[in-house]
Amino acid sequence: MKDMPLGQVYQLLEPGPVVLLTTAAHGRANVMTMSWHMMVDFTPPLVACVVSSADHSFAALRATRECVIALPAVALAKKVVAIGNCSGRDVDKFATIGLTPLPALHVAAPLVGECFANLECKVVETRLVNRYNLFVLEVVKAWGDPAQEHPKTIHHKGFGHFVVDGRAITLASKMP
Numbered sequence: 001m002k003d004m005p006l007g008q009v010y011q012l013l014e015p016g017p018v019v020l021l022t023t024a025a026h027g028r029a030n031v032m033t034m035s036w037h038m039m040v041d042f043t044p045p046l047v048a049c050v051v052s053s054a055d056h057s058f059a060a061l062r063a064t065r066e067c068v069i070a071l072p073a074v075a076l077a078k079k080v081v082a083i084g085n086c087s088g089r090d091v092d093k094f095a096t097i098g099l100t101p102l103p104a105l106h107v108a109a110p111l112v113g114e115c116f117a118n119l120e121c122k123v124v125e126t127r128l129v130n131r132y133n134l135f136v137l138e139v140v141k142a143w144g145d146p147a148q149e150h151p152k153t154i155h156h157k158g159f160g161h162f163v164v165d166g167r168a169i170t171l172a173s174k175m176p
């Protein structure tokens, strides 16, 4: 074993898939790229995620307590990186990067038409926001695109490196 800088730990544990997080505040939709998220419970599905207070999305998420988590397949990878390298503070990312906002059912934040799944979420826990920028979201509605049958997700390894979802294997396991 060799020493590994602590600053590289996230590259091992950041499992992905890389997702998009949309918000809508004051009638304006925005989208950011996010890979720091994890499941917290099965049903209703709870998801913890870290949204930096430096992100324009942070204020919208904190104020509206709503968002959509949209799952892009590998074909959208270049757009996903572009979305994560500019701010809704400066640009309308849906228009400039070329994504289709679709109305959601329970939240004002839009679904992303090009994504293979969209999860409408409400913020249910904010006690760790001030300390860690960590929000817990409840998925209140889930959508899937039947036209994207076997989507390959992308998983962030840091600084423009990604792993694409690979070979599937099935083993006997009681774990849901």
Ligand SMILES: Cc1cc2nc3c(=O)[nH]c(=O)nc-3n(C[C@H](O)[C@H](O)[C@H](O)COP(=O)(O)O)c2cc1C
Pocket: 018, 030, 031, 032, 033, 034, 035, 036, 037, 050, 051, 052, 053, 054, 055, 056, 057, 058, 080, 081, 083, 084, 085, 086, 087, 088, 089, 156
């Ligand atoms: C692959 C990738 C993963 C990212 N993951 C996160 C994340 O988990 N949390 C976060 O706050 N920012 C993350 N970012 C950075 C935001 O997407 C970026 O700061 C974005 O410009 C914020 O947009 P906004 O200012 O419009 O909210 C990631 C960026 C990339 C490219």
